[in-house]
Amino acid sequence: MGITHIVMFRFKQGLPADTIKDACERLAALSDNCVQPSSQKPYIKSTIGGVDNSPEGIQGGITHAFVMEFENPKDRDYYVHQDPAHLAFVKSLDGLVEKVQAVDFTDGVF
Numbered sequence: 001m002g003i004t005h006i007v008m009f010r011f012k013q014g015l016p017a018d019t020i021k022d023a024c025e026r027l028a029a030l031s032d033n034c035v036q037p038s039s040q041k042p043y044i045k046s047t048i049g050g051v052d053n054s055p056e057g058i059q060g061g062i063t064h065a066f067v068m069e070f071e072n073p074k075d076r077d078y079y080v081h082q083d084p085a086h087l088a089f090v091k092s093l094d095g096l097v098e099k100v101q102a103v104d105f106t107d108g109v110f
Helices: 017-033 073-081 084-092
Strands: 003-011 044-051 064-070 097-105
Touching: 003 017, 003 073, 017 044, 017 064, 017 084, 064 073
Parallel strands: none
Antiparallel strands: 003 064, 003 097, 044 064
């Protein structure tokens, strides 16, 4: 079964807009840069995301959100725990984010 991975950020106030844009573009690029070692092919099915624009006012300070789809839990687990491109990206966020939240789910499993 597929896995949907949602990651949300609150970037630090005062960061230049181009710094935030660069981080977001690098996250989106993980769809191409994360490859399975056995196949040497990208394994993230899709990535979408952007800056918050909700009028509800219940974001809790979250400024940006991204949704990624994985074919199965094994791919998601590799991404989270082992993928060198993802781990390097996470490390590159040091000093840029105040808060990160991640939620994963399988569609229809309640």
